[in-house]
Amino acid sequence: MIEAATVGEALAEARRRLDGAGIASARIDARVLLAHALDAEPASVPGRGRHPLPAAARRRFAGLVSRRLGREPIAHITGHREFWSLSFEVTADTLVPRPDSETVVEAALAWSAGHGVPASVLDLGTGSGCLLLALLSELAAARGTGVDVSPPALAVAGRNAARLGLAGRARFVRDDWGSSLAGPFEMIVANPPYIAADGLPSPKRSLGFAQAGAHDGAVAVDPEVAGFEPKVALYGGADGLDCHRSLAPQAARLLAPEGALFLEIGYGQAAEVTALLSKSALEVIEIKKDYSGIPRCVVARRRGR
Ligand SMILES: C[S@@+](CC[C@H](N)C(=O)[O-])C[C@H]1O[C@@H](n2cnc3c(N)ncnc32)[C@H](O)[C@@H]1O
Incomplete structure (x- = not known):
């Protein structure tokens, strides 16, 4: 009271x-x-x-x-969160967009400045739609597809597209990492779940602020995250990389020959993700750091291009 x-x-x-x-x-x-x-x-x-x-x-x-x-997150209480200076509806069915994920948008836009505006953008694990819609808001000639396994998250993404005036260029599809889609897409972005299943860091890896709300040296996921955000958006199996492993072959299959993949990673995951992408014939060409200087976005293309 x-x-x-x-x-x-x-x-x-x-x-x-x-x-x-x-x-x-x-x-x-x-x-x-x-x-x-x-x-x-x-x-x-x-x-x-x-x-x-x-x-x-x-x-x-x-x-x-x-x-x-x-300990309910502020974004759940107010029902929205700003990302890329756009207002996104957020519910208990969507990950709250994190500032560190703007690294993915920045990396994709920097690539586009040098390679031309992509005609088609694919967002694997779209959640609130924040990555895809931020990109479409900047790339006026592009169309986009957002994929998620969660129907309620897809409903939120659809409402966000409408609110932002982008519904005409965005579609949202329920799917398992794009396995039933046909490509090619010139730009693929993804922020898969990457917290290790027990919510604890491995000895050499913290959870990373981007999804865990904890930083280097952290010992557990914040109560706001563990108690309120959807588990399907957070946890990536024993080492946190199950979703990266599942989506890598799909991204390789769906990526246009001249296209690029922009994949968010957790703290300390760059080397393992580089290795697992390589198994799907994807080569890492750059790793972008977030605002805290932590490697956050892996940029990859098809090997042998
Ligand atoms: C870390 S959240 C990212 C959400 C949003 N892209 C962002 O950056 O805020 C991961 C998303 O992947 C979705 N996801 C989990 N498993 C999936 C699967 N097998 N296929 C497609 N999406 C999946 C979750 O529902 C969740 O929305």
Whole structure:
């Protein structure tokens, strides 16, 4: 229960409680949740400090704070997350788009600048559709296909395409890593699940912030991730690479001769992923680092081109 009479008091009270529960982002979370309760922009909240907090907003805010205290991710509570400066609907059926995954978009756009706009883009494991739709928003002449095994995730991706005005150039298909599709696609992007099954890092590999919410030296998946994000979007078998192994032959089959694959990886997975792609006649030509300097996106093409 939030007791505060003003916006400023409510903000301070929520921040104290979230902080006391060990939530590192207590300050920004309190602001985002209060903005959501007030139906306002987060940046406007501090300026309203002395404004009275209407009873309905106070009740709403109390409910939101209590969900956050239960470790529900902010994006699930507000129902959206910004990615590539676009707003994406996010539900419990989709991975919350991570800033590190923008490395995949950047790498694909840099390649496109040198090789020409691809006519066709394939996104394997599309989730909210964030990778595909960010690319289509930049590549006006391209059309795209997003594949996922999860029907509810595909429904969210379809709504995101419509909201962003991209539905005319995007289609979403339920499939197992594109195995029933016919190519070729000039650009393939994928962010497969890559956390090891036990949610713990191997001795030399942490889970990587991108999907685990933990960084080098971390010992477990954050409760927001483990408790609320879909397992099918997170875990990649005993060593975290089962999905990369499954999709590699499909990507090799579907990739156009002059095309390129942009594949997200977890912390410390670059060498193993390079080796497993090679078994499918794909050669790694570049590895792009994320904003923290961690190798995050493997760029590959068909071997012997
Ligand atoms: C790590 S999430 C990535 C979601 C989104 N592309 C992003 O970057 O935020 C992985 C996605 O792969 C999907 N997935 C898991 N197994 C799959 C399979 N066998 N075939 C297709 N998609 C699969 C999951 O449902 C999930 O949406």
